[in-house]
Amino acid sequence: MAKNWEQTFEKWLAFENLDSNLQAELKDLKNDPKETEDAFYQELTFGTGGIRGVLGPGTNRMNIYTVRKAVNGLANYLLEHVVNAKQRGVAIAYDSRYMSQEFAVEAAKVLGAYGIRASVFTSIRPTPVLSYAVRYLNAAAGIMITASHNPPQYNGLKVYNEQGGQILLEEAEQITAAIQATGDELQVPVRDKKELEDELLLYWLGEEVDRSYLENLIGMTKMGQEELEREKDLKIIYTPLHGTGTDLVARGFKQLNFPNVTIVEEQAVADPEFSTVESPNPEEHQAFKLAIQYGEKENADVLLATDPDADRLGAAVKNKAGEYVVLTGNQLGSLLLDYILSHSNLNVYRNARMIKTVVTTELGRAIADSYGVETIETLTGFKYIAEKIAGFDSTGETFMFGYEESYGYLASGFTRDKDAVQAAMLTAEMAHYWKSQGKSVLEALHSLYEKHGYYLEGLNSLTLEGKEGSEQIAKIMEEIRHRPMEEVAGIRVEKVENYVTSERTDTATGTTETINLPQENMMKFILEEDGWVCFRPSGTEPKLKYYYGVRDKSEEASTKKLEMIQIALDEILAEIIKK
Incomplete structure (x- = not known):
């Protein structure tokens, strides 16, 4: 019996109307089973605010079909949850990456199939200008095509809510549910670009938003x-x-x-x-x-x-x-x-x-x-x-x-x-x-x-790519959560903050209090002498990040303390990975 990813790969291979560039790349993929599995073993996760991934064919890659599916989910969410979504429309901007403008137009073609107006910038714009455009146009949502500072082979799609901020957890969950309900990414309805322009369902934004943004800037x-x-x-x-x-x-x-x-x-x-x-x-x-x-x-x-x-x-x-x-x-x-x-x-x-x-x-x-x-x-x-x-x-x-x-x-x-x-x-x-x-x-x-006081901070990250990497990051976080860390570099842990359970525990008394923030896969340890360490997986990259901070009366003392903590954290992680 074929694995699910193999069936999806065959479906893409057999799809007659597949984009010609993706078709050529798909044929090349056939010779690399591991790469093929990585491209098809899952769908791009709608994570912190949207999707981001390597460009190429496959459900786990950024391409016109994964973009269409994400926007189809967004369109259904907007029609159900946002007042006057069709008339208010969606503001769309894009950066200088490969396929950015094409993905912006694809997004407009999907929205247009639902009668939702898309206002798309005529050329590249910064992300904050897209955030501002949502507010300026009183749009129902915003889409930014970008992978921020990821390597050149990446692109992404970020979704903004009607306040102009990146979507929050509840909004993301509802959009994710609508994306999952979409079904086959190859069959998402789209409309012709020229027709949408004629019907003003695709409107091109020029200088107007920039001028208003600059007035606010001064x-x-x-x-x-x-x-x-x-x-x-x-x-x-x-x-x-x-x-x-x-x-x-x-x-x-x-x-x-x-x-x-x-x-x-x-x-x-x-x-x-x-x-x-x-x-x-x-x-x-x-x-x-x-x-x-x-x-x-x-x-x-x-x-x-x-x-x-x-x-x-x-x-x-x-x-x-x-x-x-x-x-x-x-x-x-x-x-x-x-x-x-x-x-x-x-x-x-x-x-x-x-x-x-x-x-x-x-x-x-x-x-x-x-x-x-x-x-x-x-x-x-x-x-x-x-x-x-x-x-x-x-x-x-x-x-x-x-x-x-x-x-x-x-x-x-x-x-x-x-x-x-x-x-x-x-x-x-x-x-x-x-x-x-x-x-x-x-x-x-x-x-x-x-x-x-000399507040100094450090940040290190452990990059673990692909399916195995994400599984390993999950295991490391699980180990950190259940590891009774009493000290780091000889500095006593005073409080443990578990953001999965939303609990802050005093290590001396064992008493707990509630952390009034949304749940997240993150652990923070508050140390004596104004020190702290924190572990969290990145929401946008295949990385486990670990942060740490200290405070002392002199730069020399803070620098020394920071170095000791970094060495200790590296050793803790090496020990967990060895397990």
């Missing part, structure tokens, strides 16, 4: 009118890393009167191969290699890099030796938070709030506390930050800033996802401010450490 500034109108002497190098950020970031700087902006020419090309970098991820220092060369030539004050869909921002600044140092997401987020709060009249804001995730630095909480601003903590993922902001409409709380360690920041709720265009403007402003005070950005950071 409204964020903390500079006074006189300062805003003055030309700044800050020298900026900016790289969009072959992605979508070039146009809006450049226009944003122009609005704020930063004339000394040099764009890394080789990386301003929207190249789906990301040919000048190993990975188009501003979290990785190699992504700054060209920007650093430009910076040294121009004697630049700050280097900025946005990832391909321009929702994450990385920054590098000079140290005392004149070398460029890449800031971590935790460091840049903390600097931006301090800049915003120190330039806000907090008496004007009712119930000011800062939002961070459970794996983001505790320095943010210390900074917020010093200004009398309350910190709200969420699970990992910006959708949870967006959900909190949406809730503020009814609670009267005021959103000041939200961030996560993975280079995601939001300073104004006009978009409802991490926004590297916003963050680039704020970083330039913040650097300009400190320069005007005779201080470098790194000196400003060390002032924060001197005031609040």
Whole structure:
């Protein structure tokens, strides 16, 4: 008896109308049984906000049929759950990856089959602009075709709700159920593109949304009118890393009167191969290699890099030796938070709030506390930050800033996802401010450490790909959950936070309290002396991530403690894998 995946493979092979490119790839796959199984053994999981995977034929790959099936599920969900979904329609944007524009049009063709209007951008746009477009157009939902900073062979589809945030757990479960009810991905109904254009069920979006977005962007500034109108002497190098950020970031700087902006020419090309970098991820220092060369030539004050869909921002600044140092997401987020709060009249804001995730630095909480601003903590993922902001409409709380360690920041709720265009403007402003005070950005950071303590963080990940890899990650998490960890690197565990059971346990007394957050496959251990470690599988990549943080009175003491914890965690995981 044939295995299920073999039957699905044969079904695709026998399908007469199969896309010709996929047909050719499918025939090549026949010679590689392991690769064929991986392409067909499961359907792409509708995970954190959508689907993401390697391009190619198969139910476990990104192609027009898996995109159609996902959008078919979304269409059925919208018609059942969202008021006036047909008339309000869906906003669709896409990045510079292979097949991005084609997938955007396929999505519109499926929506059109249900009479749902699709408003599609005429060219590539950043993810935050899609988030804004949903709100601007009062759309029923949004679709962003992107795989963020994954390697070139990947693409993905992210779904946004009517608030402009990535869909939440309950929405994802309902859409997943509608996708599963769809049946055969090869038989999803689609309509002709030209017919949809004629009937205005496919509408092409141009500059209108960009202009409105830019108006909101300049409204964020903390500079006074006189300062805003003055030309700044800050020298900026900016790289969009072959992605979508070039146009809006450049226009944003122009609005704020930063004339000394040099764009890394080789990386301003929207190249789906990301040919000048190993990975188009501003979290990785190699992504700054060209920007650093430009910076040294121009004697630049700050280097900025946005990832391909321009929702994450990385920054590098000079140290005392004149070398460029890449800031971590935790460091840049903390600097931006301090800049915003120190330039806000907090008496004007009712119930000011800062939002961070459970794996983001505790320095943010210390900074917020010093200004009398309350910190709200969420699970990992910006959708949870967006959900909190949406809730503020009814609670009267005021959103000041939200961030996560993975280079995601939001300073104004006009978009409802991490926004590297916003963050680039704020970083330039913040650097300009400190320069005007005779201080470098790194000196400003060390002032924060001197005031609040040296908070340092680390992140490692274990990559385990394919079917076997995901099974192994599940087993490792199971072992960590049931492992009575009493200390890490000789530092006592004070509390154990189990996000599967939503319980926080005090190790000394055995008493438990409820964690008021959605359930997630994550374990966090709170250590003595303001330390912590956390394990969670990535929602978007085949990785097990482990985060850790420390605080001490000096940089040397914190660095030493951080290294000890990293070694201990590596040993713990090696031991579990050996089992």
